[in-house]
Amino acid sequence: xxxxxxxxxxxxxxxxxxxxxxxxxxxxxxxxxxxxxxxxxxxxxxxxxxxxxxxxxxxxxxxxxxxxxxxxxxxxxxxxxxxxxxxxxxxxxxxxxxxxxxxxxxxxxxxxxxxxxxxxxxxxxxxxxxxxxxxxxxxxxxxxxxxxxxxxxxxxxxxxxxxxxxxxxxxxxxxxxxxxxxxxxxxxxxxxxxxxxxxxxxxxxxxxxxxxxxxxxxxxxxxxxxxxxxxxxxxxxxxxxxxxxxxxxxxxxxxxxxxxxxxxxxxx
Numbered sequence: 001x002x003x004x005x006x007x008x009x010x011x012x013x014x015x016x017x018x019x020x021x022x023x024x025x026x027x028x029x030x031x032x033x034x035x036x037x038x039x040x041x042x043x044x045x046x047x048x049x050x051x052x053x054x055x056x057x058x059x060x061x062x063x064x065x066x067x068x069x070x071x072x073x074x075x076x077x078x079x080x081x082x083x084x085x086x087x088x089x090x091x092x093x094x095x096x097x098x099x100x101x102x103x104x105x106x107x108x109x110x111x112x113x114x115x116x117x118x119x120x121x122x123x124x125x126x127x128x129x130x131x132x133x134x135x136x137x138x139x140x141x142x143x144x145x146x147x148x149x150x151x152x153x154x155x156x157x158x159x160x161x162x163x164x165x166x167x168x169x170x171x172x173x174x175x176x177x178x179x180x181x182x183x184x185x186x187x188x189x190x191x192x193x194x195x196x197x198x199x200x201x202x203x204x205x206x207x208x209x210x211x212x213x214x215x216x217x218x219x220x221x222x223x224x225x226x227x228x229x230x231x232x233x234x235x236x237x238x239x240x241x242x243x244x245x246x247x248x249x250x251x252x253x254x255x256x257x258x259x260x261x262x263x264x265x266x267x268x
Contacts, residue, residue: 209241
């Protein structure tokens with residue numbers, strides 16, 4: 001008895017080939033659909049409208065966080081402010097009946113709309129009493145959007161490591177970041193933060209400060225931050241001055257770092 005090896009007929013081979021092609025095509029389409037999925041949009045997307053003069057002159061900007069984006073001139077600092085506990089709390093309006101100090105902090109008004117971490121936000125800010133001032137200050141980096149075109153902040157930093165003699169000088173621009181400051185990104189984050197803004201004015205003469213000394217360093221800051229003109233001196237000669245210095249250390253400490261341009265030396 002002879003046994004014959006079974007060979008599929010031509011039509012069966014063609015059918016098998018067609019099925020394989022269909023399966024492969026289907027698989028390819030499925031992979032293509034997955035591969036072309038768009039990345040998820042940023043969880044934080046805001047529109048900020050601010051009138052810093054109370055004259056009806058508004059500027060509107062957008063902000064995205066995670067990753068940072070939009071046309072907000074100080075986006076990194078604004079996202080950092082939103083990522084703090086005080087910043088998140090400041091997004092909520094002051095509850096009715098809350099006792100607030102009867103002080104006026106200025107004519108500034110702002111409106112914020114959008115999403116923060118996927119949660120809808122629609123709130124207004126002003127500086128008409130102590131509670132509202134606290135809310136504004138907690139999100140100053142987000143709300144202080146100057147009307148003028150150009151950098152939000154533009155300063156010249158001069159630092160004397162020994163307090164006198166030979167020092168270093170650098171320029172810094174924020175929103176967008178620029179100048180020859182050796183740590184411009186970190187410096188702008190510090191300068192535009194709430195703590196940095198609070199450290200800009202000199203310590204009032206009648207304030208009591210702890211008697212301590214951290215070093216001979218002295219620095220001068222000249223220029224503008226937002227609409228505020230800045231011309232002030234920093235040192236590390238008592239508790240109050242040390243606190244100011246620490247708040248703005250990335251701005252004031254002009255220490256050359258490998259890979260960054262060195263500040264221009266100057267003589268005092």
